[in-house]
Amino acid sequence: MAISDLRQQFPILNRMVKGKPLVYFDNAATSQKPQVVIDALTHYYTHYNANIHRGIHTLAEEATMAYEATRRAAQEFIGATSEEEIIFTRGTTEGINLVAYTWGRQNIATGDEIIISGMEHHSNIVPWQILCEEKGAVLKVIPVNDNGELVMDAYKALLNIKTKLVSVVHVSNSLGTVNPIKEIIEAAHKAGAKVLVDGAQSAVHLDINVQEMDCDFFAFSGHKVYGPTGVGVLYGKKELLESMPVFQGGGEMIKEVTFEKTTYNDLPYKYEAGTPNIADTIALKAALDFIKETGKPAIRAHEEKLLNYATAQLQAIPGLTIIGNAKEKVSLVSFVIKDIHPQDVGVLLDNQGIAVRTGHHCTQPLMARFGIPGTIRASFALYNQKEEIDTLITGLHKTIKMLS
Amino acid sequence: MNIKLIHEIEKEIIEDFALFDSWEDKYEYIIDMGKKLPVLEDEYKLDENKIKGCQSTVWLVASYNDGRVFFKADSDAVIVKGLISMLIKVLSGHTPAEIIDARLDFIREIGMMTHLAQTRSNGLLSMIKQMKNYAIAFQAISNQKTDYK
Numbered sequence: 001m002a003i004s005d006l007r008q009q010f011p012i013l014n015r016m017v018k019g020k021p022l023v024y025f026d027n028a029a030t031s032q033k034p035q036v037v038i039d040a041l042t043h044y045y046t047h048y049n050a051n052i053h054r055g056i057h058t059l060a061e062e063a064t065m066a067y068e069a070t071r072r073a074a075q076e077f078i079g080a081t082s083e084e085e086i087i088f089t090r091g092t093t094e095g096i097n098l099v100a101y102t103w104g105r106q107n108i109a110t111g112d113e114i115i116i117s118g119m120e121h122h123s124n125i126v127p128w129q130i131l132c133e134e135k136g137a138v139l140k141v142i143p144v145n146d147n148g149e150l151v152m153d154a155y156k157a158l159l160n161i162k163t164k165l166v167s168v169v170h171v172s173n174s175l176g177t178v179n180p181i182k183e184i185i186e187a188a189h190k191a192g193a194k195v196l197v198d199g200a201q202s203a204v205h206l207d208i209n210v211q212e213m214d215c216d217f218f219a220f221s222g223h224k225v226y227g228p229t230g231v232g233v234l235y236g237k238k239e240l241l242e243s244m245p246v247f248q249g250g251g252e253m254i255k256e257v258t259f260e261k262t263t264y265n266d267l268p269y270k271y272e273a274g275t276p277n278i279a280d281t282i283a284l285k286a287a288l289d290f291i292k293e294t295g296k297p298a299i300r301a302h303e304e305k306l307l308n309y310a311t312a313q314l315q316a317i318p319g320l321t322i323i324g325n326a327k328e329k330v331s332l333v334s335f336v337i338k339d340i341h342p343q344d345v346g347v348l349l350d351n352q353g354i355a356v357r358t359g360h361h362c363t364q365p366l367m368a369r370f371g372i373p374g375t376i377r378a379s380f381a382l383y384n385q386k387e388e389i390d391t392l393i394t395g396l397h398k399t400i401k402m403l404s
Numbered sequence: 405m406n407i408k409l410i411h412e413i414e415k416e417i418i419e420d421f422a423l424f425d426s427w428e429d430k431y432e433y434i435i436d437m438g439k440k441l442p443v444l445e446d447e448y449k450l451d452e453n454k455i456k457g458c459q460s461t462v463w464l465v466a467s468y469n470d471g472r473v474f475f476k477a478d479s480d481a482v483i484v485k486g487l488i489s490m491l492i493k494v495l496s497g498h499t500p501a502e503i504i505d506a507r508l509d510f511i512r513e514i515g516m517m518t519h520l521a522q523t524r525s526n527g528l529l530s531m532i533k534q535m536k537n538y539a540i541a542f543q544a545i546s547n548q549k550t551d552y553k
Contacts, residue, residue: 018427341481343459344435348483351427359459373480374459402432403482 020353079209095219175324227287438486
């Protein structure tokens with residue numbers, strides 16, 4: 001099926017906003033859901049809602065099978081070696097926190113160093129700050145150049161025997177920069193450090209193969225890959241996941257409990273305490289299948305056309321500056337307009353039915369690096385169209401006129 | 405001194421907005437009010453006067469004179485500035501009790517509720533809260549003074 005026909009599978013795109021057809025350009029925040037995902041959710045609640053893994057009745061069995069089928073789909077989606085390496089979380093943030101609280105508590109000591117980059121989302125800053133404060137460890141930051149790329153020489157200079165972990169974003173949510181992740185991982189491993197990759201933005205656009213990448217951890221969110229909110233995946237290399245202490249205690253994660261001692265369950269259940277988010281996890285498979293059937297290369301080709309077109313159109317607007325001009329970039333464009341606050345632009349575009357993101361995008365240190373309060377960000381998905389970019393450009397001209 | 409009551413000023417604003425029949429007119433008016441709001445002197449643009457919103461910076465200062473609270477404010481975003489300007493028009497120069505009791509229904513009436521809902525993005529709600537907090541504080545101070553008499 002042609003990419004342009006897929007738009008019809010997203011019912012929300014038919015709605016009107018403030019009397020105008022919705023133009024949804026906030027895909028880096030969350031993507032819209034195809035009908036198959038919405039159907040998977042209602043089908044689960046309508047036909048086989050049950051608690052998983054322990055019940056022996058038919059519903060429990062069906063729900064368990066569907067839940068575990070998503071694990072296999074996720075394993076395939078990121079190229080993990082086994083299903084045991086796929087831990088279901090609430091999202092990328094929880095995945096990163098899980099590593100900080102378990103592997104971090106076990107392996108980080110006073111004087112150790114953790115490297116992050118200057119373009120991290122707050123979710124990949126704060127968990128490490130908390131850990132560093134607790135352990136007396138030091139947080140080091142890879143600088144970002146004017147194009148919005150990591151300064152790789154500076155990164156390599158930061159690596160040393162004290163470096164225990166490098167935790168970096170694969171694709172920047174504020175700039176769209178694709179970081180040279182293999183090079184980062186290789187250098188970290190040479191220095192004896194482990195690597196966590198924040199895949200929140202990359203998972204939907206890039207081909208992910210964690211074995212080839214050789215990262216130690218990889219985290220992504222379901223809702224940014226056309227799936228439901230509230231479910232995500234943390235991948236970890238098996239030997240690491242086995243050696244790490246547990247995260248949360250409760251049901252599901254145990255083998256045997258006495259008041260004297262509890263033995264823990266095997267992977268991946270060891271890290272999945274309590275009744276999980278069954279419905280959303282099951283529906284995530286529908287999203288992953290949808291991407292697989294569409295094909296990431298086709299999605300990328302479409303989004304790249306949109307990005308190039310939008311970039312050219314935006315650059316023609318007087319006073320507009322694009323923030324983030326990395327050589328390797330995907331699917332989003334961030335910009336500022338001279339003497340105009342991004343928030344004002346967001347409000348006026350919304351009145352024209354256009355949804356963009358304005359603000360610091362949860363990357364305040366990065367905004368500080370560029371000396372701006374925030375940007376206006378338009379991020380594209382497979383269902384967006386060239387005509388919608390025209391609407392954005394017309395909307396921007398009108399907005400600028402109203403504000404100046 | 406002949407001072408209009410808060411609800412009277414609100415009524416005037418609602419009447420002004422009733423004349424607009426498009427969102428463009430409405431926002432152009434707000435933007436215009438934002439531009440006309442006197443610039444806050446740099447000496448007041450301190451961290452302690454900042455209202456922490458998610459996107460734009462808002463500075464708010466209050467003074468208490470002769471039983472009445474006076475507000476001055478500024479923002480780096482012009483629509484927010486226009487909204488503040490309206491809040492100042494409605495609340496400034498009134499007694500703490502009047503400010504505390506103000507229902508500010510005009511915000512809904514003129515169709516600006518979305519700005520109230522987006523608390524994290526523009527802090528209109530935090531702005532109102534901060535204005536009322538000043539009123540509460542000034543009321544407490546003046547009550548103390550009365551107690552000593």
